[in-house]
Structures are given as C-alpha cells and as structure tokens.
Amino acid sequence: MIESTAIHQNMIAKLATRSALDSEDRAAIEALPVYVRDVRASSYLIEEGQQATRCVFLNEGFVYRQKLTTHGARQIVSVQIPGDFVDLQNLFLKRSDHSIQALTGGTIAEIPVDAMRALALGRPGVGRAMWIDALVDASLAREWVLNVGRRDARGRVAHLICEFSVRLQAAGIAEGVNYALPMTQEQIGDATGLTAVHVNRTLRTLTEGGMIGRNGQQITIRDEKALRTLAGFSAGYLHLDQAA
C-alpha cells in the first residue's frame, strides 16, 4: 500500500461532481486504503467471470470494457477516461460479466471492495455520489444500445466522437474541439458495431464533409453543429448537471 494523497484527491474531486461531500465524507475517502499500480496498454485489469476483490479507480490513461461473442466477435461496451471508477459493479456483484482492458498505458488505484462497500452503505453522502456514478454509467450503456441499434455508420462514429469530446471536457482533460481519441480504427469499430474497414471509410466521409479533421489519433471537431446533428447527439444522457 502506498500513500497517495493526489489520487485520493482525484477520487474526491470525481465524487464531488456527482454529489456534494461534507468534510467527514472527504475524510472517509482519504482514509481509504489504495494500491497504486501502473498498467501497460492492452493489459487486462479484470477478466470476465473473475471474482473481483478490488475496485479500480482510473487515475491516468484510458481503459475499455469489452464482451465477447461465442463466435469470437468483440464488442466494446464502454470507454473510461481518467477520473472514472471503472468497475463499481464489482462492488456488489459476485463475478464480472465483462473484461476490462487498458487502451493506453496509465495508472490505476485499487481499493479493496470491502472498504469501498462500507463507504457506499455507511456514508450517505459518499453513497449517493457512488449511486449517481453507477447510474450515469448505466445511462451511457443505454445510449450505446441506441447508438449501435438504430444509427447508421456515420451517425455512430459521429456520436462516439461527440460523446468523447464532451466527457473529456467535463473532466477537464481536453479543451475546445481538439483532442486525442486513443483508439485504433479497429477499436472504434468494436465500439460501434462496425468493421475496421468501414470505420476507415466512414471517418473519411466525415473528414471530406468538413465535420472533423484528423492527424493520426488526434481529432479536431471542425463543424460541431453539423456533427451533432448527424450524430443526433444530445448531452442529457451524460447527466453532467447532477451536483449543481
């Protein structure tokens, strides 16, 4: 176990965006035992079916959750950004129903589930913030069902780009319309239910249409209005205004 006030502060900052925390709430979070660890790109944090004994807070870097079809096809069901709790579901569920893999290198904080659970059930202020975090996570999953089920290729990719942009800005990671989308085209395909080849063609039409600019994995939103219209993007499902 490592002393790590900075990470505790990041956790507090995140939870405070979900619900107001009083000084006792903050103290309780600061008292949480935390094991800090670096992860390499594409390493697994949690594998499907595994029993989780720790709960992961993503301090730096990007990770995603994925599920596999028996046929071997992969679906990415969410992408987590710095400051996200990655597997609150393992707080109360016995086995993980999906794998969690690192998209990039990063650093995570692992918290024993018992301690985290005690906080969730014992401190209403923190519990409320955790509830909101978990419920927003579920809301994103529902939006992804809609994205993958009812939008065409351009809409899906555009929506992913919009969502990422807004989340990064809300987390204070990206400023303005320019950001790095740390995913290969194959991963974008796995997140949107498309093939890598088709993602490539789709990105091209978005670029040619003047909606985005690209430079490697760097994305620039050139025409936000048009992109959002194409995506049918509306930020309500992100529930960013909870703590207001």
Place this chain on the structure above:
Amino acid sequence: MIESTAIHQNMIAKLATRSALDSEDRAAIEALPVYVRDVRASSYLIEEGQQATRCVFLNEGFVYRQKLTTHGARQIVSVQIPGDFVDLQNLFLKRSDHSIQALTGGTIAEIPVDAMRALALGRPGVGRAMWIDALVDASLAREWVLNVGRRDARGRVAHLICEFSVRLQAAGIAEGVNYALPMTQEQIGDATGLTAVHVNRTLRTLTEGGMIGRNGQQITIRDEKALRTLAGFSAGYLHLDQAA
C-alpha cells in the same frame, strides 16, 4: 394512498432475491408509502426528460424502456417483467434519459423517491439489495449492446428469446419452455435493432429450424441447446445467484 400488503410483499420478495433482508429491513419496506395504479397497454409511465418524483415497481404486466433517435427511429433498451423495479435510476438522477411505456396492461406501485432514497442510503440491507438490482440492470444493458452490435439477426432474436425465458423462470412467472412473449414483431425489431419485416423472416427460419414453436405471441422453445448455441447465450450476465 392504498393499503397494499400484497405488493409490499412482492417488493420484499424481489429485493430478497438480491440480498438477504433482516426483519427490520422488511419492516422498513412494509412502511413504504405506495400508490397503486393500473396502466393500460402502450401508455407512458415516464417520458424522457421528465423529472421523476416517484419510483415505479412493476407488480403485474410488462413495460419497456425506449429511446428515440432524432431521426425518429426507436430503440427499446430494456424490457421489465413483473417484480422489477422499473426506474431505480430516477432515484438519484434529475431527469429521465428515456421513456417508459407499457407493453401490456398491468398494475404498478409508485413510491415517492424521497422515501425510497432514504431506504437506499439509510438501511444497508435494503441499500445493498437495491444496489445489486441496479447493477444487474446495467449488466443487461451491456449485454444488449453486445447483442445489437455484434450478433446477426438470428442470434439477436434467439438471444432475446433465451433471456426472456430465463428471466421469466427466475421470477417464477413461466414454467418450462413455454411462455408468452408479449411483444409485436415491430417491438422485437426495436429491441434488436432490426426491422419488423426482417424479424418476421428471422422468426420463420428459427421455426423452420425446429428451434422454437410459435402460436401467436406464445413461444415454445423446442431445442433449447441449439437456440442457446445460436444465440451465444450464457446466463452469467443476469447475475441470478447473488443472494445465495
């Protein structure tokens, strides 16, 4: 407000499948104010964007959650069966990110969110059960992302049929392989990201392949093994073994 011990007992029974409840937990649930109401098929229980002041327990009948694309396409993101809490997310989120509509006629119990929230945060036993319920709900949403994103039409429909069968059995509503799937083919399409026409053809191939039998909305699973294989169905994501 209506005295309704039977419904309180159903709520207790449901939560007890998620986590053990002691006698005080049960008493607290029994003390919950509950407004019982009948709903007609296709009426809205909650509309997207609305602020929820009550939390809905589905006592009888079926409802579904849906989201709309700006283009007007509909995606059903979940189907709730008798005994489900329909909108735990409204406990802590300000606005609903989706609509909830009745699939069939039924009866619901509405509980003021304040009372429900107090229980979630104040009674660890009940809170834990509610957490699990919400997390399982999110797990289903993730599986639906996979279903819609990475399975072909036959797999999607087969998966929906398997999921429904297992959930109905777990809830003690259906026995064996024969049950009513109270959805039109259009609704099945909206749940699986297909068109009604293609659902029709897909159901036909499942019938002709000897996997299911149909009689109106009555479904019979004739070859469960083959159907599950085709669907890539594995019940782990339903987390049915939590309270064991």
Place this chain on the structure above:
DNA sequence: CGGTCTCTTGAGCAGAGTCAATGAACGTGG
C-alpha cells in the same frame, strides 16, 4: 361491417461486410 393492427411474403436495393493488397510508422535486434 368497415377500420385498424399485426403478420406474412415478394422483389429489388444498398449499406456494410469480406477478402486482399499496399503503404506508412514504429520499435527492435544485429
């Protein structure tokens, strides 16, 4: 008895997938 909803089926189309080849970028070991 007419109207509405749902299911069914046919014909033709198109959006996205498959297969395959090439090129660029990058890291590594000799």
Place this chain on the structure above:
DNA sequence: CCACGTTCATTGACTCTGCTCAAGAGACCG
C-alpha cells in the same frame, strides 16, 4: 544505422445481410 517484423491505415472489388416498398391476409373491435 539499417533490415525486418508488426501494427495500423487505406483502398479496391465483390458479396450478402438486412432494409425498403408494396400488397394481401387474418384477427379483433367498435
């Protein structure tokens, strides 16, 4: 410093799954 292997991105040619449009048949209801 360079040759090589690997990973990604890109593009072309062709295929096919699922969509669109359309029409007819039952079932149910007021």
